[in-house]
Amino acid sequence: MDETKSNKNRAIRIGQQLGNYRLIGVLDQGKFSGCYLGERISSKQQIVVDVLQPSLAEDLAKSFFQQTYALSQLVHPHILHIHEAGLTEDHLPFLVFDYVVHVPLQQLYPKGTAQPLTRIFPHIQQIAAALQYAHDRGILHQHIHPGNMLQTSNNEILVCGFAIDAIAQNKQRRSPGQVIDNVAYASPEQVRGKSCPASDQYSLAIAIYEWLSGDLPFHGSPVEIIRRHAHVPPPSLRQKAPMISPAIEDVLFTALAKDPTKRFASISAFIKALEQAQQPGNAPHPTKSITPPPQLATAAATRPAMAPVPSHQWTSSPAMQQQVQQAQVIPVTAPAPMQNPLPVQAPALVQPPAPTSKPIARPKAKQEMTMTRRAFAMGFTALALAGGAGGWLALSRQFSHTTTGTNAPTDTNNTVSTPGAKGNGVLIYRAHPARVTSLAWSPDGKRIASASDDRLVNICNSTTGTTLQTYRGHSAEVYAIAWSPNGKYIASAGADKTVQVWDANTGNMLLTYNGHSGSVTSVSWSSDSRLIASGSEDKTVQVWNATTGNQVILYNGHTAGVLSVTWSPDNTMIASGSWDNTLQAFSTIPTDAFAVGDLVFSYAGHSAEVYAVEWSPNGRSIASASGDKTVQICNGINGKTLRTYKGHSGIVLALAWSPDGKRIASAGADTTVQVWTAVNGQKVFTYHGHTNSVFATTWSPDGKRIASAGSDNTMQVISAP
Incomplete structure (x- = not known):
C-alpha cells in the first residue's frame, strides 16, 4: 500500500486535541501536509497547525525536535516564528504557528511582471536581514523563493519555510525521488548536497532577477534547470530589463556566481552592494571570498540536497535520489525534548515581533490579498481574538x-x-x-x-x-x-x-x-x-x-x-x-x-x-x-x-x-x-x-x-x- 495514502487515511479530525491546541477547521490539504485552523485551549487564541505526512520514523524523532527547537530560537521581526512542535498519536509531526492575514510575494509580484528596484528593495532588505540573522546563528534556509516570503498588512515581510532535515529524510525514505519544486531557485552546490550561506544568497539573487525582469533566468524540466544552474551563465538581465544599470546587473551576477566562494562574503554584503549600485556613479561592491560561521562550515558537508516544503515536489534523477537518501542530519545543539508537543520559547534577550495582520484575503482584501488558502494559512503574526456573545x-x-x-x-x-x-x-x-x-x-x-x-x-x-x-x-x-x-x-x-x-x-x-x-x-x-x-x-x-x-x-x-x-x-x-x-x-x-x-x-x-x-x-x-x-x-x-x-x-x-x-x-x-x-x-x-x-x-x-x-x-x- 502506498505510504502516503496510508498516512492520509490516519484520522486527523476537527475537534481533535494536539497538546495544548484543538483543531477547529481545515485550511488546506496537500499531498504532504494538512493545514488546520486551531485554538489554544486555555486562551482560545487562534493559531495554525501544520500536520505533516508521512508519519515520522522513530530514529528521526530526536533530530526533528532538535531541529525545530533550533528554528524556534529564531525570533526576528522578519521571520515566521515556530511556537511548538510535536507528534500526533500516529507519529505525524506537526508545527504550530501564529495566525495572520498576509500575501506571499509570488502573488504580490506575479510572474511576467517586471518590478522597479525602488519598489522591491525595501522587501529585499527585510528578507536579507532575516537570512543574515539566521546565518549568524548557524542556520540555513534552503527554501528561498517568493512563496516563502509573506507581506503583512503593515508592508513588512516574514520569511518562512526553513528546511527541516528530518522531514526531508523521512519523505525520501517513504517516497524516494520526491523533493521540492523550487529547483528554479536552487544553487548548484545545494543540488549537490553542499549547501552553505552563499546558497541562500544565490536563491535570493534568483528571486531578485525574476522580480526585476519578470522572468526566471532558466527554464525547462527540473533536470534541465539543474544543469543550467551548474553550467550556463544567466541571460543578460539588462536585455530583459533595459532600465537596470550595469552596476546593478554586476552585483546580481556576482551573487549568481557558480562557485559559492566567488559570491559576496555574506547576505548583508550582497544587499549593501546592491544598495550602493543604485546610486548614480557608484560601482558595485567588490567580490569577496566567503568565510561562513563555523557552525555552517561544518554543516555544509552534511546538508541534504533539498528538504521538501509540504505539498510541493518534483521527481529527481537517480543521482539526486541517491544524494538525498545518503544525506545526514545536521547536528543541532539543543536540549533533548522531554515530551510531545515540545514547548519552545524565544531567547530572553530577543523580543518577538509585534502582532500584525495582512491585507487580505479579501483575501485580505484578498489576499488573502490573491492568495491561495494554503498561503493564507501559513501567515504567522498573532491575531488577537475578541470573542464573546453578540451585542x-x-x-x-x-x-x-x-x-x-x-x-x-x-x-x-x-x-x-x-x-x-x-x-x-x-x-x-x-x-x-x-x-x-x-x-x-x-x-x-x-x-x-x-x-x-x-x-x-x-x-x-x-x-x-x-x-x-x-x-x-x-x-x-x-x-x-x-x-x-x-x-x-x-x-x-x-x-x-x-x-x-x-x-x-x-x-x-x-x-x-x-x-x-x-x-x-x-x-x-x-x-x-x-x-x-x-x-x-x-x-x-x-x-x-x-x-x-x-x-x-x-x-x-x-x-x-x-x-x-x-x-x-x-x-x-x-x-x-x-x-x-x-x-x-x-x-x-x-x-x-x-x-x-x-x-x-x-x-x-x-x-x-x-x-x-x-x-x-x-x-x-x-x-x-x-x-x-x-x-x-x-x-x-x-x-x-x-x-x-x-x-x-x-x-x-x-x-x-x-x-x-x-x-x-x-x-x-x-x-x-x-x-x-x-x-x-x-x-x-x-x-x-x-x-x-x-x-x-x-x-x-x-x-x-x-x-x-x-x-x-x-x-x-x-x-x-
Missing part, C-alpha cells in the same frame, strides 16, 4: 475632528454613550471570534450583515446589536457580502470559491454559483437586483443572473487576482480593482463605442494593488483604495485622475462614499477610519477605535452612521459627522 458595547467617542489634513489627537474622555444615540456613541459588535472581512447595511438601515474568517455571516440589529440571524452555508472564510438593493437577498462569497445567494429574512440558501476557480473576493448587485458581479483570485470578473446562476459576462482583462468589483449606478459599467495595480471599467451594455464586456478604460494611477473600488452615487467618479497608501478618484467615463488622498500611513483596504456623494470614508492597515470631502480631499475626522487593520467600512443608507470592521474581530458603528 453592542457602548464606548466613549474615539474619533477626532479636524479641519486640516493631519490627524488630531484621540479624545480620551470616558463618557459612556447610549447605544444607537446620535452624537458621541461608539457601538461595538463582538459576535465573531475571527477577523471581520466585509459589511453590508440593509437598504432600510435597520440591519447590518457582517462576514468573517470564522466562515459565518451574522445579521444584527443596527441599533441594539442583537444578533438576528447567522448564515452557515460556507465551508471556508467569507470574504465579501452584498445586500440586494430590494432588501430581499444577500450574496456572500469567499475562500470556498462560491457565491451563495440566500434569503435575508429566513437565511434559506437560494442559489450557489460555482463559476470561479479561485477564492471569490468581492460581490456587487446591479441596482435592479437582477444581476451579480463577482471578482476572484482567478483573475476574472463574472456577471451572472441572481435567480438562475446563468453567466452573462466573463471579463478577463486583469493579469492578476481581482480584489474588488462595483456596478455603476445606471448599470452600464462595472469597475474592478486588482493585484495588477489597475482599476478597469468595462461595459455591461452594447453601445456605439463598446460591445458588452469591452474595456472602457484602465486606470493605472496606483503604484500598488487596488483593494477597493466604488462608484460615486451620481456615477461620475470612481474612488479606489490601494496598497500605495492612497485613495484616488478618477473620472468615471475616461479614467482621468481627479484627486489623490494621502491621509493614511498604511495600506488602504476599504472605502465608501456617503449617500449624498459629498464625503468618503476610507480605512486600512493604520487601524483608522478617515472621513474626508470628495471635492477637495480635506479630512473631516479620524476614528481611532480599532486596534488592528480595518478591512471594511460602509455608510448607513441615511448617511448618519458609519460602520467599520477588521482584524480586531469587531464591527464598530459611529455617528457620522
Whole structure:
C-alpha cells in the first residue's frame, strides 16, 4: 500500500486535541501536509497547525525536535516564528504557528511582471536581514523563493519555510525521488548536497532577477534547470530589463556566481552592494571570498540536497535520489525534548515581533490579498481574538475632528454613550471570534450583515446589536457580502470559491454559483437586483443572473487576482480593482463605442494593488483604495485622475462614499477610519477605535452612521459627522 495514502487515511479530525491546541477547521490539504485552523485551549487564541505526512520514523524523532527547537530560537521581526512542535498519536509531526492575514510575494509580484528596484528593495532588505540573522546563528534556509516570503498588512515581510532535515529524510525514505519544486531557485552546490550561506544568497539573487525582469533566468524540466544552474551563465538581465544599470546587473551576477566562494562574503554584503549600485556613479561592491560561521562550515558537508516544503515536489534523477537518501542530519545543539508537543520559547534577550495582520484575503482584501488558502494559512503574526456573545458595547467617542489634513489627537474622555444615540456613541459588535472581512447595511438601515474568517455571516440589529440571524452555508472564510438593493437577498462569497445567494429574512440558501476557480473576493448587485458581479483570485470578473446562476459576462482583462468589483449606478459599467495595480471599467451594455464586456478604460494611477473600488452615487467618479497608501478618484467615463488622498500611513483596504456623494470614508492597515470631502480631499475626522487593520467600512443608507470592521474581530458603528 502506498505510504502516503496510508498516512492520509490516519484520522486527523476537527475537534481533535494536539497538546495544548484543538483543531477547529481545515485550511488546506496537500499531498504532504494538512493545514488546520486551531485554538489554544486555555486562551482560545487562534493559531495554525501544520500536520505533516508521512508519519515520522522513530530514529528521526530526536533530530526533528532538535531541529525545530533550533528554528524556534529564531525570533526576528522578519521571520515566521515556530511556537511548538510535536507528534500526533500516529507519529505525524506537526508545527504550530501564529495566525495572520498576509500575501506571499509570488502573488504580490506575479510572474511576467517586471518590478522597479525602488519598489522591491525595501522587501529585499527585510528578507536579507532575516537570512543574515539566521546565518549568524548557524542556520540555513534552503527554501528561498517568493512563496516563502509573506507581506503583512503593515508592508513588512516574514520569511518562512526553513528546511527541516528530518522531514526531508523521512519523505525520501517513504517516497524516494520526491523533493521540492523550487529547483528554479536552487544553487548548484545545494543540488549537490553542499549547501552553505552563499546558497541562500544565490536563491535570493534568483528571486531578485525574476522580480526585476519578470522572468526566471532558466527554464525547462527540473533536470534541465539543474544543469543550467551548474553550467550556463544567466541571460543578460539588462536585455530583459533595459532600465537596470550595469552596476546593478554586476552585483546580481556576482551573487549568481557558480562557485559559492566567488559570491559576496555574506547576505548583508550582497544587499549593501546592491544598495550602493543604485546610486548614480557608484560601482558595485567588490567580490569577496566567503568565510561562513563555523557552525555552517561544518554543516555544509552534511546538508541534504533539498528538504521538501509540504505539498510541493518534483521527481529527481537517480543521482539526486541517491544524494538525498545518503544525506545526514545536521547536528543541532539543543536540549533533548522531554515530551510531545515540545514547548519552545524565544531567547530572553530577543523580543518577538509585534502582532500584525495582512491585507487580505479579501483575501485580505484578498489576499488573502490573491492568495491561495494554503498561503493564507501559513501567515504567522498573532491575531488577537475578541470573542464573546453578540451585542453592542457602548464606548466613549474615539474619533477626532479636524479641519486640516493631519490627524488630531484621540479624545480620551470616558463618557459612556447610549447605544444607537446620535452624537458621541461608539457601538461595538463582538459576535465573531475571527477577523471581520466585509459589511453590508440593509437598504432600510435597520440591519447590518457582517462576514468573517470564522466562515459565518451574522445579521444584527443596527441599533441594539442583537444578533438576528447567522448564515452557515460556507465551508471556508467569507470574504465579501452584498445586500440586494430590494432588501430581499444577500450574496456572500469567499475562500470556498462560491457565491451563495440566500434569503435575508429566513437565511434559506437560494442559489450557489460555482463559476470561479479561485477564492471569490468581492460581490456587487446591479441596482435592479437582477444581476451579480463577482471578482476572484482567478483573475476574472463574472456577471451572472441572481435567480438562475446563468453567466452573462466573463471579463478577463486583469493579469492578476481581482480584489474588488462595483456596478455603476445606471448599470452600464462595472469597475474592478486588482493585484495588477489597475482599476478597469468595462461595459455591461452594447453601445456605439463598446460591445458588452469591452474595456472602457484602465486606470493605472496606483503604484500598488487596488483593494477597493466604488462608484460615486451620481456615477461620475470612481474612488479606489490601494496598497500605495492612497485613495484616488478618477473620472468615471475616461479614467482621468481627479484627486489623490494621502491621509493614511498604511495600506488602504476599504472605502465608501456617503449617500449624498459629498464625503468618503476610507480605512486600512493604520487601524483608522478617515472621513474626508470628495471635492477637495480635506479630512473631516479620524476614528481611532480599532486596534488592528480595518478591512471594511460602509455608510448607513441615511448617511448618519458609519460602520467599520477588521482584524480586531469587531464591527464598530459611529455617528457620522
